[in-house]
Amino acid sequence: MRTKIVILVAGLTGLHLILLFAGFFAPYDPVTQDRELPYAPPTKLHFKDGSGFHLRPFVYAWTSVPGGDKPESYQEGYKEDVSHEYPVRFFLRGPSYEVLGTFKTTLHLFGVTEPGKILLFGTDGYGRDEFSRVLFGGQISVAAGITATFIALLTGSILGIIAGYYGRWIDESLMGVTELFLSLPWLYFLLGVRAFLPLHLSTVRTFFLLTGVIGLIGWARPARLVRGLVLSSRNRNYVLAARGFGGSDFYLLRRHILPEAFGLLSTQAALLVPRYIAAEVTLSFFGLGVNEPVPSWGNMLSTLQQYSVLVSYGWLLAPLCALVITSVLYSSLANVFHSRLESHST
Numbered sequence: 001m002r003t004k005i006v007i008l009v010a011g012l013t014g015l016h017l018i019l020l021f022a023g024f025f026a027p028y029d030p031v032t033q034d035r036e037l038p039y040a041p042p043t044k045l046h047f048k049d050g051s052g053f054h055l056r057p058f059v060y061a062w063t064s065v066p067g068g069d070k071p072e073s074y075q076e077g078y079k080e081d082v083s084h085e086y087p088v089r090f091f092l093r094g095p096s097y098e099v100l101g102t103f104k105t106t107l108h109l110f111g112v113t114e115p116g117k118i119l120l121f122g123t124d125g126y127g128r129d130e131f132s133r134v135l136f137g138g139q140i141s142v143a144a145g146i147t148a149t150f151i152a153l154l155t156g157s158i159l160g161i162i163a164g165y166y167g168r169w170i171d172e173s174l175m176g177v178t179e180l181f182l183s184l185p186w187l188y189f190l191l192g193v194r195a196f197l198p199l200h201l202s203t204v205r206t207f208f209l210l211t212g213v214i215g216l217i218g219w220a221r222p223a224r225l226v227r228g229l230v231l232s233s234r235n236r237n238y239v240l241a242a243r244g245f246g247g248s249d250f251y252l253l254r255r256h257i258l259p260e261a262f263g264l265l266s267t268q269a270a271l272l273v274p275r276y277i278a279a280e281v282t283l284s285f286f287g288l289g290v291n292e293p294v295p296s297w298g299n300m301l302s303t304l305q306q307y308s309v310l311v312s313y314g315w316l317l318a319p320l321c322a323l324v325i326t327s328v329l330y331s332s333l334a335n336v337f338h339s340r341l342e343s344h345s346t
Contacts, residue, residue, distance in 0.1 A: 056088065059117075149218075153272070177220075
């Protein structure tokens with residue numbers, strides 16, 4: 001079990017580092033348009049040409065196909081211009097970006113020299129590199145999920161501890177509100193609350209508004225779980241003994257009760273992060289989240305509402321694949337945490 005945790009944590013750490021330093025791993029600016037390459041398919045990596053095999057991969061530039069019948073080698077209106085090769089180079093200079101919002105640099109992990117293009121996931125309708133947009137969009141979507149989870153767990157933990165530790169009318173009042181929130185269809189409630197709020201806001205305000213709404217709606221379940229744990233912990237013999245020796249409420253909570261809640265909160269965090277990422281994606285998909293040109297996985301997928309785009313340009317599903325991979329990693333980690341808690345309790 002420990003090996004599984006290490007593998008999953010390492011995978012999630014690597015994923016978050018890639019998203020955190022998206023500018024380094026992305027070869028292009030996510031908002032730069034190239035109107036000559038709308039809906040260009042993913043670039044093919046080649047190792048062999050007429051002269052033989054090459055250790056360094058290279059690409060050919062896409063050129064648009066004139067109207068009329070297309071040969072079988074043409075893909076979605078494009079063909080490779082084999083007259084010039086563009087070797088893939090590492091640690092080269094490209095479009096500038098900010099690192100952690102502190103300083104600017106132009107160093108990228110990989111790329112090709114102009115006028116060549118390396119489009120690992122193709123382009124969207126404006127000719128923007130889909131791979132770069134997936135990485136930068138992941139910054140918004142994953143950060144929204146993590147921030148909303150922190151808000152929900154913090155709020156739920158505080159209210160759950162107060163209700164479970166002090167009981168009586170405080171417990172009854174808080175749990176009544178909790179039951180109300182749990183009975184609400186959270187998706188429709190979330191859509192209604194967000195639609196009621198102003199739509200035209202800056203990206204930063206939209207982000208914090210979005211995460212705040214998602215987090216404050218999702219506090220009820222963690223509060224109920226923490227409340228149950230505190231109720232069972234406060235009546236244990238060692239807690240009663242510590243209280244008998246004059247231990248304060250703060251000491252009892254900090255020393256004996258809160259450490260037991262850490263495992264529960266870790267499991268809840270692993271469960272809630274993918275759920276709240278999906279909530280942000282849903283809102284942005286319907287135009288209620290982060291708006292263009294700033295990418296997020298949700299507004300990138302919104303173009304697939306057009307049936308012709310959905311059936312013709314499969315590479316635009318890349319944000320959905322990234323969402324599935326992220327959700328599977330978090331859900332697997334939550335399952336391992338849950339199994340570990342059950343083994344410790346028995």
